[in-house]
Amino acid sequence: MVLRFAPAEILGMAVELEKKGIDFYRRLQESAHQEVKKIFAFLAEEEKKHLAFFNDLLSTLETEEAFQDNEEVTQYLGSIVESGILGKVLAGQVGSSSLTDALETGIEVEKESVLFYQGFMPLVNPAKRGWLEKVIEEEKRHFLQLVALRKEMG
Numbered sequence: 709m710v711l712r713f714a715p716a717e718i719l720g721m722a723v724e725l726e727k728k729g730i731d732f733y734r735r736l737q738e739s740a741h742q743e744v745k746k747i748f749a750f751l752a753e754e755e756k757k758h759l760a761f762f763n764d765l766l767s768t769l770e771t772e773e774a775f776q777d778n779e780e781v782t783q784y785l786g787s788i789v790e791s792g793i794l795g796k797v798l799a800g801q802v803g804s805s806s807l808t809d810a811l812e813t814g815i816e817v818e819k820e821s822v823l824f825y826q827g828f829m830p831l832v833n834p835a836k837r838g839w840l841e842k843v844i845e846e847e848k849r850h851f852l853q854l855v856a857l858r859k860e861m862g
Contacts, residue, residue: 718785718828719766721798725821726759728797732817736810744807747857751814751850758843765836778830785827794820811858818851 733752737745789795793816825844832840 716766718782718831719762721785721789721794722762722825722828723759723766724798725794725817725824726755726762728800729755729817729821730759732797732810732814736807736814740807744857747853751853754846754850758846761839761843765832781827781830785824788820788824788827792820793817794824808858808861811854811861815851815854815858818847818854821847822851 730752733748733755737748737752740748789798793813797817822844825840825847828840829837
């Protein structure tokens with residue numbers, strides 16, 4: 709059975725995903741060699757920006773029409789979280805025993821984040837969508853950076 713989430717819960721998930729993303733990339737930064745450290749530091753900083761955006765959107769939820777309720781969309785978002793890596797990230801069940809495993813996890817998280825955030829689009833007030841589109845584009849770039857790094861590492 710697919711869970712139905714309220715808009716505030718969905719935004720809360722986004723906030724938590726970004727917080728966990730910051731922690732994830734910081735941990736990778738600590739264990740990586742110098743060249744790769746820069747990539748993970750950059751990704752952690754990007755996640756911080758996304759966190760600020762979602763916190764802002766969450767704070768405006770009750771004071772303005774930032775979010776539109778749509779049961780089908782919230783079910784879709786709930787399914788993404790329940791069925792994939794994002795649910796494991798939110799539950800704190802994702803760890804990495806090696807840099808290779810961590811990269812694979814990061815790739816999956818970024819890929820599902822794109823789907824998750826794209827699913828937000830119909831819910832978000834058009835005046836706020838520009839920033840959400842920017843977050844989606846950045847998540848796509850993060851995905852591509854991690855895929856390239858994995859390729860480099862062999």
